[in-house]
Amino acid sequence: MEGRLVLALILGVCTAIPCHAYYSPSKPYVPPTEKVTQLHFFLHDTVSGKDPTAVLVARPNFTTAFNNTPIPFGSVFATDDPLTVGPNLTSGVIGNAQGLWASTGQDVLNLVVYWDFGFTQGKFNGSSFSMFSRNTITQTEREAAVVGGRGEFRMAKGFAKLKTYFADFSTADAIMECNVTLIHY
Numbered sequence: 001m002e003g004r005l006v007l008a009l010i011l012g013v014c015t016a017i018p019c020h021a022y023y024s025p026s027k028p029y030v031p032p033t034e035k036v037t038q039l040h041f042f043l044h045d046t047v048s049g050k051d052p053t054a055v056l057v058a059r060p061n062f063t064t065a066f067n068n069t070p071i072p073f074g075s076v077f078a079t080d081d082p083l084t085v086g087p088n089l090t091s092g093v094i095g096n097a098q099g100l101w102a103s104t105g106q107d108v109l110n111l112v113v114y115w116d117f118g119f120t121q122g123k124f125n126g127s128s129f130s131m132f133s134r135n136t137i138t139q140t141e142r143e144a145a146v147v148g149g150r151g152e153f154r155m156a157k158g159f160a161k162l163k164t165y166f167a168d169f170s171t172a173d174a175i176m177e178c179n180v181t182l183i184h185y
């Protein structure tokens with residue numbers, strides 16, 4: 001009996017979920033106290049040059065919208081964009097935004113991003129939050145939705161105020177200031 005309990009603790013099984021089932025009994029959900037954390041950093045999305053942090057994965061060969069730009073309608077990029085404390089890359093990298101963005105606007109140049117913002121320094125080292133949102137890059141200031149998180153940011157929800165610090169529409173290189181408000185456990 002005791003041995004089974006120890007085994008269950010070690011394997012992390014047969015605790016909330018009975019051994020013979022794949023689900024637990026449903027019960028009222030009591031949420032833990034939520035915390036709010038503000039983050040401020042800069043994201044560097046570099047498409048051009050020998051060491052890009054955003055690379056083209058696919059694009060249609062028949063699109064007409066924004067065909068004369070590096071990000072025609074329908075193109076998809078994968079990124080590993082450094083996050084820094086100040087606008088300059090030399091100011092100190094504190095994490096990275098890994099994920100995808102797609103050029104999704106036909107009339108107005110627009111992106112939809114799926115980004116996991118992971119941190120590599122300080123209290124939130126190893127934690128990340130997930131942004132899944134429009135990124136209306138033709139507006140200097142805009143807002144994006146935060147839909148989840150890991151580690152310290154488990155169950156995060158929130159929003160990010162985004163501001164273009166630098167953008168070169170001929171190369172699609174950009175630096176973006178991010179003020180993020182996260183509500184999490």
Ligand SMILES: *[C@@H]1O[C@H](CO)[C@@H](O)[C@H](O)[C@H]1NC(C)=O
Binds near residue numbers: 061062
């Ligand atoms: C797009 O690619 C397809 C398949 O390779 C080809 O048949 C078609 O001619 C291409 N269209 C253009 C506009 O290049």
Ligand SMILES: *[C@@H]1O[C@H](CO)[C@@H](O)[C@H](O)[C@H]1NC(C)=O
Binds near residue numbers: 088089090
């Ligand atoms: C970053 O700092 C370097 C060296 O001080 C400077 O040459 C460069 O212009 C700066 N870049 C930005 C984007 O401010």
Ligand SMILES: *[C@@H]1O[C@H](CO)[C@@H](O)[C@H](O)[C@H]1NC(C)=O
Binds near residue numbers: 120121122125126
């Ligand atoms: C961040 O966490 C990783 C993995 O646990 C660890 O290897 C690394 O030393 C940590 N970095 C800092 C700056 O704490």
Ligand SMILES: *[C@@H]1O[C@H](CO)[C@@H](O)[C@H](O)[C@H]1NC(C)=O
Binds near residue numbers: 040161177
């Ligand atoms: C972020 O917050 C700082 C300090 O409150 C402010 O100076 C800056 O304009 C804000 N930036 C954005 C993109 O909201």
